[in-house]
Amino acid sequence: MAASKTMDWENISKGLKEMKFEVRGAIYDAAMKRSAAGKPVLFLNVGNPHALGQKPITFMRQVLSLVMAPSLMEDPRTASAFPSDAIARAKKYLAMMTGGVGAYSDSRGNGGVIEEIGQFLVRRDGIPPAPNTIFLTNGASEGVRMCLRALLTNSGNNRGVMTPIPQYPLYTASIQLYDGKLCGYYLDEASTWGMKMCELKRSIDEARSNGIEVVAMVFINPGNPTGQCLSLEDIQAIINFCIEEKLVLFADEVYQENLYTEKPFVSARKVLHDMGAPKNKQLELVSFHTTSKGAWGECGLRGGYFELMNVDPRTADELYKLASINLSPNAPGQVAMGVMTNPPVPGDESYPLYKREIDERVASLGRRAKMICDAFNSCEGITCQPTEGSMYSFPLLCLPKAAMDAADAAGVPVDVFYCLQLLDQTGISSTPGSAFSQVPGTFHLRVTILPPEEDIAKMMADFKTFHDSFMKQYRSPATPKL
Amino acid sequence: MAASKTMDWENISKGLKEMKFEVRGAIYDAAMKRSAAGKPVLFLNVGNPHALGQKPITFMRQVLSLVMAPSLMEDPRTASAFPSDAIARAKKYLAMMTGGVGAYSDSRGNGGVIEEIGQFLVRRDGIPPAPNTIFLTNGASEGVRMCLRALLTNSGNNRGVMTPIPQYPLYTASIQLYDGKLCGYYLDEASTWGMKMCELKRSIDEARSNGIEVVAMVFINPGNPTGQCLSLEDIQAIINFCIEEKLVLFADEVYQENLYTEKPFVSARKVLHDMGAPKNKQLELVSFHTTSKGAWGECGLRGGYFELMNVDPRTADELYKLASINLSPNAPGQVAMGVMTNPPVPGDESYPLYKREIDERVASLGRRAKMICDAFNSCEGITCQPTEGSMYSFPLLCLPKAAMDAADAAGVPVDVFYCLQLLDQTGISSTPGSAFSQVPGTFHLRVTILPPEEDIAKMMADFKTFHDSFMKQYRSPATPKL
Numbered sequence: 001m002a003a004s005k006t007m008d009w010e011n012i013s014k015g016l017k018e019m020k021f022e023v024r025g026a027i028y029d030a031a032m033k034r035s036a037a038g039k040p041v042l043f044l045n046v047g048n049p050h051a052l053g054q055k056p057i058t059f060m061r062q063v064l065s066l067v068m069a070p071s072l073m074e075d076p077r078t079a080s081a082f083p084s085d086a087i088a089r090a091k092k093y094l095a096m097m098t099g100g101v102g103a104y105s106d107s108r109g110n111g112g113v114i115e116e117i118g119q120f121l122v123r124r125d126g127i128p129p130a131p132n133t134i135f136l137t138n139g140a141s142e143g144v145r146m147c148l149r150a151l152l153t154n155s156g157n158n159r160g161v162m163t164p165i166p167q168y169p170l171y172t173a174s175i176q177l178y179d180g181k182l183c184g185y186y187l188d189e190a191s192t193w194g195m196k197m198c199e200l201k202r203s204i205d206e207a208r209s210n211g212i213e214v215v216a217m218v219f220i221n222p223g224n225p226t227g228q229c230l231s232l233e234d235i236q237a238i239i240n241f242c243i244e245e246k247l248v249l250f251a252d253e254v255y256q257e258n259l260y261t262e263k264p265f266v267s268a269r270k271v272l273h274d275m276g277a278p279k280n281k282q283l284e285l286v287s288f289h290t291t292s293k294g295a296w297g298e299c300g301l302r303g304g305y306f307e308l309m310n311v312d313p314r315t316a317d318e319l320y321k322l323a324s325i326n327l328s329p330n331a332p333g334q335v336a337m338g339v340m341t342n343p344p345v346p347g348d349e350s351y352p353l354y355k356r357e358i359d360e361r362v363a364s365l366g367r368r369a370k371m372i373c374d375a376f377n378s379c380e381g382i383t384c385q386p387t388e389g390s391m392y393s394f395p396l397l398c399l400p401k402a403a404m405d406a407a408d409a410a411g412v413p414v415d416v417f418y419c420l421q422l423l424d425q426t427g428i429s430s431t432p433g434s435a436f437s438q439v440p441g442t443f444h445l446r447v448t449i450l451p452p453e454e455d456i457a458k459m460m461a462d463f464k465t466f467h468d469s470f471m472k473q474y475r476s477p478a479t480p481k482l
Numbered sequence: 483m484a485a486s487k488t489m490d491w492e493n494i495s496k497g498l499k500e501m502k503f504e505v506r507g508a509i510y511d512a513a514m515k516r517s518a519a520g521k522p523v524l525f526l527n528v529g530n531p532h533a534l535g536q537k538p539i540t541f542m543r544q545v546l547s548l549v550m551a552p553s554l555m556e557d558p559r560t561a562s563a564f565p566s567d568a569i570a571r572a573k574k575y576l577a578m579m580t581g582g583v584g585a586y587s588d589s590r591g592n593g594g595v596i597e598e599i600g601q602f603l604v605r606r607d608g609i610p611p612a613p614n615t616i617f618l619t620n621g622a623s624e625g626v627r628m629c630l631r632a633l634l635t636n637s638g639n640n641r642g643v644m645t646p647i648p649q650y651p652l653y654t655a656s657i658q659l660y661d662g663k664l665c666g667y668y669l670d671e672a673s674t675w676g677m678k679m680c681e682l683k684r685s686i687d688e689a690r691s692n693g694i695e696v697v698a699m700v701f702i703n704p705g706n707p708t709g710q711c712l713s714l715e716d717i718q719a720i721i722n723f724c725i726e727e728k729l730v731l732f733a734d735e736v737y738q739e740n741l742y743t744e745k746p747f748v749s750a751r752k753v754l755h756d757m758g759a760p761k762n763k764q765l766e767l768v769s770f771h772t773t774s775k776g777a778w779g780e781c782g783l784r785g786g787y788f789e790l791m792n793v794d795p796r797t798a799d800e801l802y803k804l805a806s807i808n809l810s811p812n813a814p815g816q817v818a819m820g821v822m823t824n825p826p827v828p829g830d831e832s833y834p835l836y837k838r839e840i841d842e843r844v845a846s847l848g849r850r851a852k853m854i855c856d857a858f859n860s861c862e863g864i865t866c867q868p869t870e871g872s873m874y875s876f877p878l879l880c881l882p883k884a885a886m887d888a889a890d891a892a893g894v895p896v897d898v899f900y901c902l903q904l905l906d907q908t909g910i911s912s913t914p915g916s917a918f919s920q921v922p923g924t925f926h927l928r929v930t931i932l933p934p935e936e937d938i939a940k941m942m943a944d945f946k947t948f949h950d951s952f953m954k955q956y957r958s959p960a961t962p963k964l
Binding site for chain 2 (some may be wrong): 005006007008010012013014015016019021032045046048049050051052053055056062064065066068069072075077078080083097098099100101102103104105106138139141142145149150151152153170173174177216229245247248285292297298299300301304311312314315318321322324325326327328329330331332333352419
């Protein structure tokens with residue numbers, strides 16, 4: 001037997017080993033194996049629009065190609081192929097960024113891009129950010145982790161964070177990694193995954209009765225995986241709750257451009273501001289945004305930012321120091337964040353194309369969301385809430401007892417059992433509800449609504465064929481619906 | 483008095499607050515303020531070549547602009563402006579990356595780029611990497627942190643890592659952040675910052691006598707901030723030491739293309755392989771590389787990778803899970819890593835230009851290194867070892883007692899005192915030796931060798947004028963030289 005080594009699995013970080021991140025878990029592994037074996041896979045496990053054929057917004061990539069190769073603007077052959085506003089914008093970034101995209105920026109990100117984000121925040125909410133409160137990051141996830149680290153580590157492993165159930169597992173995974181305590185609060189599926197104040201209160205009381213020091217609350221609006229869009233009143237109630245309970249509020253608003261109903265997006269920072277004094281100074285608020293979602297879908301560029309409101313400037317300095325170990329966020333992602341928050345405006349040469357592209361993508365996503373939801377709801381034993389926003393459909397699976405027993409025998413939750421069979425028989429790679437947490441005894445799956453619109457009907461027909469056959473195989477008296 | 487808030491400085495992570503990262507510390511802050519006030523600053527604090535005017539390698543940016551805007555290859559006006567091999571390479575990446583640079587890749591990075599890195603490793607060392615051992619990262623720093631996290635966290639805060647003194651403070655900062663113990667070993671300045679086995683032994687014995695479980699050793703080759711290049715024999719001795727002491731070896735080889743003497747770079751993985759059985763399977767080795775250094779200097783793209791040798795595949799799986807929380811490294815940085823490790827070869831259309839650019843940049847850096855070193859050595863009280871590799875000059879400052887006393891009175895180490903005055907009087911932003919640790923009682927500063935070659939003479943003349951005036955002001959019997 002070989003001698004044990006320092007980096008053997010048995011000897012490395014317990015927190016890392018115990019951490020779960022199932023968006024890329026068992027089903028994803030099986031899907032990768034299937035793909036490697038040459039069988040077709042439809043990857044619906046991650047919101048990755050370009051991977052499913054969504055085209056980038058033209059203006060974004062024109063600007064990026066120019067900042068990568070500024071000589072394209074000097075050569076008359078190539079310059080004539082770019083609209084004047086793309087050239088002007090690229091020149092602006094190159095003037096702002098000493099050394100262009102090849103240089104480290106300040107660790108908070110380039111000051112000019114931070115100004116552009118400030119302009120966007122003024123346009124959207126009517127409120128400018130305070131100085132030194134915006135940090136550009138490699139995707140929003142990095143910012144979430146930085147802030148959770150500052151809050152949770154070295155605190156005697158006793159600080160808790162309230163997170164929605166179901167929720168995107170970035171939060172559960174990061175909390176686990178930083179030795180924090182997860183304090184889940186359930187979203188109410190029956191009311192389109194609404195937030196109930198009594199449930200928030202139950203969650204915090206329970207955590208405190210277990211001796212946990214609850215320090216923060218996360219919400220995701222529009223919801224992931226749940227797709228709901230919070231109302232102004234919901235957000236006001238959350239803010240009041242957080243002020244009363246002295247919780248930092250993490251507002252994950254990365255899907256703010258992905259809206260498919262009449263409900264408007266309202267940012268937590270605007271709601272807070274409009275609540276007036278003294279509340280507008282009482283809540284410590286961290287808001288997150290990204291280039292990866294919306295109609296842009298620029299996941300691979302890893303652009304993102306977070307903004308601190310009412311947070312101690314000395315704490316912001318510590319986050320700055322933390323950011324500085326990695327020197328700077330990636331520069332093309334910073335440019336992308338600038339372009340996304342300041343797209344072409346009416347009168348610009350690129351505006352008509354930009355507007356058409358954005359509108360088409362969002363409208364099409366809305367149609368896809370509805371088609372997928374309707375198709376799920378047409379299946380025996382499936383109930384699906386509408387996708388008001390974000391990029392996901394998250395149906396409730398009411399599966400026969402025999403299927404539960406078969407899953408038990410296989411040693412996996414029944415939603416994992418179901419998703420593995422779905423993958424095996426259709427090539428659809430979904431994510432089981434257990435990856436996001438769910439009310440015990442309920443089972444879900446998450447799929448993105450991202451395949452090309454013309455492919456949705458066939459995809460859902462394939463799904464229905466699979467589901468009918470699964471139900472037939474395991475038929476037994478169904479457990480009651482929600 | 484305002485009520486205390488959850489995110490107030492007093493209430494956040496102790497480890498974060500105690501962590502030091504002085505490359506962007508007091509001098510950098512002062513330099514940023516000076517710059518904001520409209521005064522000129524020469525930023526020599528970070529190895530950021532493009533920020534000081536170094537031009538990118540043309541082929542790199544051609545490929546990147548094409549993967550950003552693939553339509554440039556379709557339009558005859560623009561396609562004719564690109565060499566055929568840049569177009570072919572861009573097409574290759576687009577074929578490899580489903581969804582192009584706008585999509586998340588696998589969390590380890592794109593499989594095709596990983597294959598390209600494998601080809602580079604075979605060309606450089608004659609040894610292919612094992613499957614699933616290469617992880618692309620946002621710069622090398624991210625990989626260092628991932629591996630240190632896996633080794634250090636949740637271990638009862640008792641695991642130690644041997645790091646060189648002086649060293650790039652990424653290591654000290656990360657070890658502090660993950661509650662590890664820093665076990666420094668001194669490099670020997672008098673022998674061009676050489677490594678002495680008796681010093682390694684002293685360091686590990688001391689750590690163990692303090693009850694520390696020493697788990698890893700870091701070396702940086704070529705050295706940062708010290709600029710030395712390790713010999714084959716040095717590396718063999720380090721490997722034997724690590725095997726004997728059961729230490730994971732972290733080989734930071736990011737400056738492997740920055741060589742200015744006849745000494746060749748030899749990778750730790752090649753030395754290990756050539757040592758043959760059984761040793762070549764005994765050492766757990768992690769090697770790091772980046773796009774930020776060499777003649778490329780693509781810092782802003784945040785490209786990097788690490789490779790695991792002889793590491794438990796289950797540990798690699800845990801690192802994969804850790805990487806998956808951030809979904810994927812940035813895609814343009816991945817492309818850059820592919821281009822850098824597989825540049826044009828003789829016969830390619832771009833080869834002559836590529837070769838000229840690379841050779842010119844490295845040769846010029848070598849001339850700059852020598853000019854700076856010679857200028858330092860011409861100053862009273864300064865001794866500077868040659869920069870054999872990397873991007874830094876790190877002279878020893880032998881300062882008058884009166885300067886020490888003045889620094890004491892100001893409450894800062896004398897090198898900080900000196901660097902602040904240097905900034906104030908010349909605009910040169912350097913990094914004090916204390917940021918990198920140093921033998922107690924010795925003082926240094928680090929400057930990059932990156933300003934344009936034609937500016938070096940004036941820069942060093944300005945430095946000498948400052949230094950002479952500083953020495954005159956504080957003249958007293960000098961402390962003995964090294």
